[in-house]
Amino acid sequence: MAETINDQSQNGIKPQQPPLSISFDFAEEVQQEQRTLLFRSRSQRKENTWVISLFVVLHIVAFAAIMFVNDCWTNSNGDCVLKFLGRFSFQPIRENPSLGPSSSTLDAVGALRRSLVIQHHQTWRLVTCLWLHAGAIHFIINLSCILLIGVRLEQEFGSLRTGIIYTFSTVLGSLTSALFVQNSPAVVSSSALFGLLGAMLSGIIRNWKLYSDKVATLVSLFIITMGNLILGLLPHIDNFSNIGGFLSGFLLGFVLLFNPQLGQVAQTKQGLFEYNVKSSVKFKHKVDNPVQRTISLVLFALLFTGSLLAVLYGVDANKYCSWCHYVDCVPSKRWSCNDKPTSCEVLVSPGRLTLTCKSNGHFRVYPFTNISKERIEDLCSLICA
Template identity: 30%
Template sequence: RKRGRKIGVDRVLSRALHRDKRQYGRGLVGRWLNRTLKRNRLNSSVRQQLDTFDNHRPYFTYWITFVHIVVTIISIAVFGIAPVGFMYSTEIFHVSYNFWLGKFNTVTFKEPQNFWIGPRTKDLIHLGAKYSPCMRLDPKLNEFIQKERAIERSSACCVRNDNSGCIQSNECHYVFAKFVKWPEIDPPEFNNGTTITTRTSGSVCGQDPRYCRSQHEVGTADQWPDDITKWPICSDPLPKEDFKNSTYDNVRCNVVGHPCCIGQEARCEIVTKEYCKYKHGVYHSEAALCSQVNCMQDTCGLIPFRVPEYPDQIYRLWLPVLLHAGILHCLVSVVFQMTVLRDMEKLAGWHRISIIYIFSGITGNLASAIFLPYRAEVGPAGSHFGVLACLFVEVFQSWQLLKSPSRGLFKLVAITIVLFVIGALPWIDNFAHIFGFISGLLLAFVFLPYMTFSRFYQHRKRLLVITCSCLFVGLFVALVFFFYIHPITECSACRHINCIPFKEGFCSNHGFRPEDR
């Protein structure tokens, strides 16, 4: 019995640790596509080279697949699952929105669905999705923010006549409320350095330099400017009793609206807490103005920006490689990696395949950030197409060994074209596919093991390695240039590359431009 148990354990261990010899030029995908080798080409020199190829264990495949599964489970457990579908889901709710008339309005909230069965888009951004406005100062969003601040600069406190509340606004219904606009009504003094005048920008509901201790007896350098959009939050206000007993309407009123950061494009509105909750926004009860909050930081999450006004989360180029949009998305990755990636790693080894996998993913995400700046993307799409490119390079480098290399190449091309066509459907990032494939092709020529049939082949391989290395560096530098230095703001042809509009609304706003304010 002991002898039988020992033999059984040995069999299990030998089976678990067994390494099937991978056939160069064929592999798993080659067997699927009925690719065969020439017998008459396998001379002694070629056979010796084939015998020297080490059959590596797929450590990187197992590691990255394990990370993908664990991260997907944790992200769904923490953030939940978004409405499932291909378009948008719309929520309708009734909330007190008309401040002056006190009426309940019907308000709709629209958000993108997730057919991968996973978290909402805003949650994926918090997890580290590729999203350009979190990685650089986006020119279009910054233009929106500056226009909104110019509008806020002319706002003032609107106080209802029945003393039921007040809210910061640019319009005020004079029949039902009082518009406390400086300098017409109770303006505080302002020292411009030469003379003492009255303030013209304001007022602000719940905040006044006369009721902030830090503004008492300070020099002109520490004085709040005569521009409410440059006011900080008062860190040391007077007691609440002083506010209630004040004779100034903007100070003693009950503030019912505060800044709320809504959506994923740094949009800020001064609304009630109830309205902000229904809009799935971030409510800032500590602030009085939208200029006092950083909605872009609320949208992005993760590590705070080094300079608050300038997003700098460059690590979003590689974090999406570890993330997935949902259960189905992760399942597709696991199937691909446990078959194609695992087989390719047996040939190349964990160090070579990890370089191709990671840098193809980073390059694909960088291209996607350029051409689809306003769409959050996660997943190793670029990495997978980089590995797919390795299959092409293996055919090229074993061309002399294959019976019908052109037929094998044609089959790979047909499969790749089908995958790119699928990438033209909504919510699939074709730019990550294209540039991941290109970078994977260049890196595969550099890092994949190869056969030499003569000294000419050896010299040609060295030249090819140098050329492909330079081309990859040049491609990456060019992408960095068009992302940071000279951003591409308009590309009408790019829309049809990433999403083909089979019907009206099929490709509506899939990351090409920010939403209208």
């Protein structure tokens, strides 16, 4: 054998080189850079999604508690929708088109109302309003979209970052709502969904080269966003909180949603694949751009701090924008966007209650008298609308 090798060397024939082997680690790193589907099936995603699941469970408990407190069957003398639900039945559609509790119930459980937050300094409502839904329609659509978007984000980027985006989006949404809220109860639970939508948009922009289904995802995000903004035109659902939540999620997405797999690209490979490694390192640096992250973080900090200070000083943003209230409510024959205080003349006779609106003279006779003062105010608002 040795003689054969010597003969090959003397004749100018180079001995055959052993085949080049690629380490499993490096092959795996190259595979990580291939484009993936953002909306992969659940069977292809094994990551835990406990954060979104926890928030959804808390919202379910909160909505059940609100309807228990509302007790339409008793407080509205049986004038309810889906009466077979008993205590958990809904207020009439003319009163709450979202199929939910009364305005007085929303006030009682912590909805935002300008007079209560600013004049009576009930700042705790900035927190309680985060867990409230206007009704069953709002509840089902909002939580379904949160599951659709939030689970994907948590599987892709982890529970910690998703939880941070969710929490700060709801808080900034609450602050934004407090700047525009008028004298009707408002809930801001949708701000979490819009925060997740904004984060997914910035995550797609930031990791643009990693995903192959970008167009389909962007179309889905647009449809979900527009659908929920239209839903926000119904009474009690605050669209300003949705805008604040979206801005929060969009900025925090640039700060937090860089692809964690890119951090595993080795920088010590040499030889034949050196060019590919340099490209990988350059791409990693482009995605994890510290300047972009810093600018987004500064903008978020300014937005959050400015909103907080404006709320603490009692700023009414409606004074600087006369048309902004149309973003949150569009007048309809079925409901009113009038936020002016209403007053009714109350006449109680045996077995009858007569309410007459002092502003327009409209009146209505009810076949009961055993209702609370808060409930009388609800009925008065309907008559004066």
